[in-house]
Amino acid sequence: MDFKLYTVDRNKRTALVDYISEALRACGCRLLFSPDPGTAPYRFTFELPDGERMGIVAYAFFANRKETINRPQNEHRFQVKYGTDDKLEHEIWQDPYGLYTTLFLGIDPERGTFVGADPNLHNPTRFFKSIEYKDRHSSEILTTGWHAWERDRRNDSSAPVEILVGGTSMSFLNYVKFEREAKGEAQGHRQLLAEKPQLWTTLSSNFDTQNISSPDPARLHQLSEEFQLSETEVLDLIASARRLKMAVRGWVAEEHLVRRLNRVDGVSSCQRIDAEGQPDVRLLYRGVPLVVECKNVLRKTTAEGLARMDFQRTRASKSDPCSRYYSICEFDIVAACLHAVEEQWTFRFAIPMNLDIHPKCPTKLSNNVKIDDRWLDQATQALDQAARLKN
Numbered sequence: 154m155d156f157k158l159y160t161v162d163r164n165k166r167t168a169l170v171d172y173i174s175e176a177l178r179a180c181g182c183r184l185l186f187s188p189d190p191g192t193a194p195y196r197f198t199f200e201l202p203d204g205e206r207m208g209i210v211a212y213a214f215f216a217n218r219k220e221t222i223n224r225p226q227n228e229h230r231f232q233v234k235y236g237t238d239d240k241l242e243h244e245i246w247q248d249p250y251g252l253y254t255t256l257f258l259g260i261d262p263e264r265g266t267f268v269g270a271d272p273n274l275h276n277p278t279r280f281f282k283s284i285e286y287k288d289r290h291s292s293e294i295l296t297t298g299w300h301a302w303e304r305d306r307r308n309d310s311s312a313p314v315e316i317l318v319g320g321t322s323m324s325f326l327n328y329v330k331f332e333r334e335a336k337g338e339a340q341g342h343r344q345l346l347a348e349k350p351q352l353w354t355t356l357s358s359n360f361d362t363q364n365i366s367s368p369d370p371a372r373l374h375q376l377s378e379e380f381q382l383s384e385t386e387v388l389d390l391i392a393s394a395r396r397l398k399m400a401v402r403g404w405v406a407e408e409h410l411v412r413r414l415n416r417v418d419g420v421s422s423c424q425r426i427d428a429e430g431q432p433d434v435r436l437l438y439r440g441v442p443l444v445v446e447c448k449n450v451l452r453k454t455t456a457e458g459l460a461r462m463d464f465q466r467t468r469a470s471k472s473d474p475c476s477r478y479y480s481i482c483e484f485d486i487v488a489a490c491l492h493a494v495e496e497q498w499t500f501r502f503a504i505p506m507n508l509d510i511h512p513k514c515p516t517k518l519s520n521n522v523k524i525d526d527r528w529l530d531q532a533t534q535a536l537d538q539a540a541r542l543k544n
Contacts, residue, residue, distance in 0.1 A: 156246030159235035163191030169213045176325035208253040216259030230285040231259025242277035254333040268319040294319040301347030314463040316344045341493030342402045344452035406490040409498040432484040441540040446484040452493045465520040475514035481505040485539040501528035502535035
């Protein structure tokens with residue numbers, strides 16, 4: 154495996170490896186490979202009760218409820234740290250072939266619970282940071298065995314919205330399956346998936362798999378031995394994982410948006426823009442070129458029932474914290490996909506000049522967005538407004 158390994162205290166960390174091992178066994182799994190507790194992150198391979206083979210790479214840390222000076226008394230947390238506090242950013246590894254699922258979690262052996270954070274959202278990560286949650290979340294985990302919630306960021310409204318999930322040992326296998334399915338999802342869909350496990354197998358199979366790349370022969374042989382599968386079966390798994398990753402709901406939202414815009418009278422040559430750092434859709438509307446940014450809303454609505462959107466990039470440039478936020482001139486229209494709330498591929502539309510400006514970055518748009526009456530149901534209205542501004 155090609156991820157960075159860290160030497161940790163074997164005696165202290167054995168409890169983490171034991172928890173994962175026992176949780177997998179409690180879920181009916183047969184362990185094929187267990188790691189040395191003195192080397193993190195922890196790699197496991199195992200066989201499910203139905204015979205499926207899976208692997209995980211777990212960035213696991215201790216979670217607890219320990220009173221700390223200047224911290225709330227009802228707070229639980231896990232501290233993310235391996236090695237020394239070197240102030241550097243460390244990569245959270247993800248398997249390019251999709252055979253291993255990465256977990257980023259805190260484990261509380263005393264309570265028998267775990268809390269998982271989104272590995273993508275924390276990649277890269279600094280060590281010696283903490284992820285907090287409340288007594289009520291811990292109680293809900295113990296009561297129901299599985300719980301998902303929006304991390305409390307009231308003291309930092311500029312931080313990206315993050316969905317945490319938690320469970321007991323009996324739900325650990327479901328957690329692994331959840332992280333496999335939720336990889337790369339927007340936070341609204343991450344919460345939707347956590348709340349509705351029946352959606353985990355709702356995938357589109359209409360994808361081209363002819364150009365799926367394969368591991369080199371040595372790597373393929375290693376995977377074959379470790380998963381105790383034939384090389385053909387390993388390749389089949391890779392193909393399946395690729396289709397899974399391609400079916401993330403962000404991509405599906407853009408596809409539904411393109412289809413909707415193509416039905417609008419006056420729209421021509423509407424297509425997705427498959428380029429990093431660019432808007433999502435390019436089109437001509439009555440001869441005027443326009444670009445559209447598509448964003449998924451969050452699962453949780455406001456007290457008034459309005460959908461919310463965390464309108465920012467995942468990361469900012471180290472030299473410019475405001476680069477996390479979008480400029481008013483980066484696109485002509487914003488399309489908010491309401492699937493995480495309505496569970497239908499519906500959209501609302503707004504032009505950037507009608508949205509709020511960020512309170513600390515005056516050349517940028519606010520990241521805290523409510524889908525209120527400034528957002529239009531009809532794409533034609535937004536296209537007309539954007540085209541007039543272009544002319």
